[in-house]
Amino acid sequence: MRNLSVKILFVSILISIFAGCVQQAPTGNTTTPIPTASVPLELRLATTTSTCDTKLLDVLNKKFEETNNVKILTVCEGTGKAIATGELGAVDVVMVHAVDSELKAVANGSFINRSYMMYNYFVIIGPENDPAGIRNASNATEVFSKIASKQSAFISRGDSSGTHIMEKSIWKAANITPAGTWYQSNGKGMGDTIITADTKEGYTLSDRGTYLSMKDKIKLKILFESDQKYLFNPYHVMSANPVKFPNVKYDLAMKYIGYVLSPQGQDIIRNYGKDKYGEALFVPEEDAGDVTGP
Amino acid sequence: MHSELIRVQDLGKSFGKRVVLKKINISINEGEIFALMGPSGVGKTTLFRILNLLEKPSEGRLFFRGSELTGGTICENINARRSMSMLFQTPCLLNTTVFNNVAFGLMIRKVDKNTIREKVMNALIIVGLEGNEEQKARTLSGGEAQRMAFARAIVYDPDILLLDEPTSSLDPANVAMIEEIIKRIRHERGTTIVIATHNIYQVKRIADRGGILLNGELIEVNSIERIFEAPEDARTKAFINGEMIY
Amino acid sequence: MSSIDFLFQGIIKAFELIFSLNPYIISITGVSIRVSGTATILATLTAIPLACGITFLNFKGKQALITLINTGMGLPSVFVGLFIFLMIVPAGPFGFLKMYYTQEAMILAQYILITPVICGISLAAIKAVPQPVIDTVYTLGGSRKDIVITMLREARFGLFTSVLAGLGRALAEVGAILIVGGNIAYTGSVGGIGEGLSYTRSLTTAITLETSKGEVSTSIALGIILISLVLSINILANFFQRME
Structure with missing residues (x-):
């Protein structure tokens, strides 16, 4: 009868995994209980690896999440793929740095409200x-x-x-x-x-x-470094076009873009990295001065 | 006694163009031990498989307790099949304990647990395997395995037991044990037994009646005394005198 | 610092992360087990009945189905991932399900990847049951149903092995879930070890990301957990094979 006990053990392990899934899947996160009744909204952001790898987004997004009861789901995948993902309607907002590709994606109606946010x-x-x-x-x-x-x-x-x-x-x-x-x-x-x-x-x-x-x-x-012509690297945020993709969270995306461009958001960008690297990693649009974005 | 349990009428079987059995006629009576003799490869196993409804005959009819089984599917005849039991030359062991192997026929008949336990232990005592019930079946020796298969075949008290060369791959000690078990089962339970063998001494030791199968034909059916002392067919004489090469 | 020292320190830090039950690492492990475990359960519930049907029933297109399963056993995961992703994005035919970048999408991808694996190995396991078992069951008075049950019971170790092989493949798979899941963690862990938790980031996709960031010790910690999981599964599979 040892076989039976092995079987029962095996099945119960699988069931417990499955049960775990059933409990967790709907919100995808049970470890952060929300005391108030409101479930946080989810904003999907596709972005380039540089904003992820520098951890700028950790700081930038945290503030936005806290003040607006939002969870930002960040997909870090490189500008080309981030734009392609947005063109399929799978994200609400993208943060990218390839001017020509951005303009093309805006022209084909996938994105609107393309906004210059920072450069390096x-x-x-x-x-x-x-x-x-x-x-x-x-x-x-x-x-x-x-x-x-x-x-x-x-x-x-x-x-x-x-x-x-x-x-x-x-x-x-x-x-x-x-x-x-x-x-x-x-x-x-x-x-x-x-x-x-x-x-x-x-x-x-x-x-x-x-x-x-x-x-x-x-x-x-x-x-x-410092070749103004070829090595200039501007970053833009843009929201998915709600006319093309009715399911995207347009209002939330606009709120996010507004936040990134707000003095509060720009200040975070301005100071990010100063303590750790001795200099800022990005220059906010506010400080662009004569270096205007295309 | 002597009421007919199985009747085979003009039964034939061919696989493609190869004719294995031709116009077989036998009736087997309740409570007897009937030996089907003949060299290897004459169609004994095929006949057994037809009797046990594992194969369909190509022609002819098969009756069990007077009702015809020919034509029904293997599922329709489940009640007839459940009154029978068959032992193969090489036992097929299920990959579990001796107890579960022997209990198999009872489990699929949905017999209650206590009865299963009682009957299995009883069958294991008969075949001399008491105390081995928790052993893995695949660790048994050849003789033990065949005895276990025997216990598995008799545990649900079949009316008829078909034994296809049950001892041909066993050592003399196990052969003797199996023969004792055969006699005991018939004596205690009145089970009808049909045994296929090419061992004429075994036939002499245990059977009441017998038939000689040669090249797909049943050449003689008679009591054991008659077969050995006054065979009707010259080929029977040759077979029992060991003049037939097999 | 020599490269050996570098690796050594990475390993030490990795063990620190594991034994301090770092929430980021734990949540990633949880996602992996949950996603791959669920996919394996669903795939098993499909694959084993399918293997039974193929073994015990005769139907048109059976050979084609077997060929399909054999092909499916070697499906490239990135292809499956891309295909599913294009199906479930809003622009795709199943966009209304809103499954993109969810654990459910990852489960679906792995389900499609491992169902043929489990089915193929199960088929071989059932086929390996000696033919006389069927005769024996009939002889002892069994019905068709008894035969199916007995065959499965005889093949049980092979069936367990097939399920474990499926689970192993699911856990080690990276291409498909990276595409459909998006490798997402909540803010706080975007840059690596932090207070954020995994949403669709599995052990494999996290290793890809952490390695690209140069977070060697985090990668090693995740790798150690992944290898331990796959190793225990293989030991278990080996154990079943030896029981046979």
């Missing part, structure tokens, strides 16, 4: 000994030309993210079609790509924020 600069990072000698280049296209002519290892995001789109436009401006074993497409997020580049001692293009948030864990250094 892309940086070109690489091993400290700088085998391609890019430190003294005058602009980003020259940097890329030097890397290509020396055939130094270059790790590309290769995932249609905002960073990848920017990288491709620099190659194009330099009149180079990168190919060969030195040019490696990673197909992953920013953090992953930096780690790959660090392991392979190669160059890569990164947003400043993600690099700063990881710089203690890696050996790569910033070798080139």
Whole structure:
């Protein structure tokens, strides 16, 4: 009769798992009991990996959640996929950084209320000994030309993210079609790509924020920055179009966008990272001054 | 006594073009031990499978207690099947304990637990396996396994027990035990027993009547004394004298 | 710091995270077990009756169904994930169900992935039951139903193994649930260890994310839990196989 007891044990384990699911599935979260009767609304946000990896969203979203009794479900997947996700109606709001893709998605009616929220600069990072000698280049296209002519290892995001789109436009401006074993497409997020580049001692293009948030864990250094033309990296938020997708939480999305652009939200962006990295990772739109978003 | 339990009438069986049984006629009486003799591969197993309704005959009729079974499906004849029991040359052991194996026929008949316990223990005593009930069936030796299968076959008191070469792969000690069990079952319960064997000495030791099956034909049916002392067919004589190669 | 030291420290910190019952790690483990466990139960309830039907019934298209199941055993998970995602997003035909980025969607994806696995292994297990078992059951007075029950009972260890194989595949799967679930955690844990809890972030998808962030010790902690779960399942499966 030992078989029977094994069977009963097995079935009861499965049932207990199942019961757990039945209890938890409806809200997806039982560990945060809400004393008041109101169940928090859920806002779905698709965003690029840089805002996730730098943990800016942890701080930015927390405040919004607390004041509005909202749970923000953040999908971190890179700009290309975040926009594609929004075009399928699966999210309420996106926070991305690829101007052309954004404008295209607005033009096809998937998004409305595209708003400039902050910027930072892309940086070109690489091993400290700088085998391609890019430190003294005058602009980003020259940097890329030097890397290509020396055939130094270059790790590309290769995932249609905002960073990848920017990288491709620099190659194009330099009149180079990168190919060969030195040019490696990673197909992953920013953090992953930096780690790959660090392991392979190669160059890569990164947003400043993600690099700063990881710089203690890696050996790569910033070798080139401050090219106003090519390395400018503006971030925009936009809401899914409720006319196209009647199910999206448009009002909540607009409230979120309003919050991000409010003095309170902009202040969080302005100060984020100062204590930990000694400098801010992003510059809020408020402080853009003469650097206006496209 | 001597009322007819099974009657086989002009029964034939072929698999495709191969004819296995031809025009078989036998009747088996209640309470007797009937031996079906013949070399290996003459169709004994096929005949047994037809008697136990595992196979359908190609032609002819089969009666059990006077009512015809031919033509019914294996499910329609469940009551007739439940009065029968069959033992194969190699026992098929269910992957569980000896007790559960023996109790199987009673469990599917929805017999109550206490009765099952009582009958199973009784059957295990008959076959000399008392005390082994919690053992895994697959750990039994060949002789023990066949005795367990025997217990499993008799536990629900079938009217007829079909034994298909039950001892052909056993050692002499286990052969003797099985033969004792056969005689005991018939004596105590009056169970009708049909045994297929190619061992003529075994037939002499236990059977009342017998039939010789040769190339799908039943060449002689007679009492054991007549078969061994005054066989009617020359081929019967050759078989019992061991002149037939098998 | 050499790379060995780095790994070593990562492992030490990983054990600290596990033994301090870090809520982020625990909630991720909970999501994995809940999603994969439920998918396995549902898949078992489909696959084993299906395997029985294929074994015991004769119907048109049976061979085609077997081919389908065998193909399904090797379905690439990202393909399943993408397909389901496109079905359940608002622009897709089942958008009204609002299943995108939920645990239910993850359960559905894993259900589709592992049902063929459980069914295929169950089929083989039932087929491996020796043929004389059928004769024996008939001989002892059994009905068709008794035969089915007995065959399943004889195949029970193989059936358990099939369920465990399904559970193992579900737990280790990453491609499909990453797409349909979105790898979401509540705010506070977006950047890694924090006070936020997992919503649709499983052990595998969390490892992908934490590795990309360079959170080595978190990845190792999650990896240790995942390996332990899969290992215990395999030990259990091995145990069943040896009982046979």
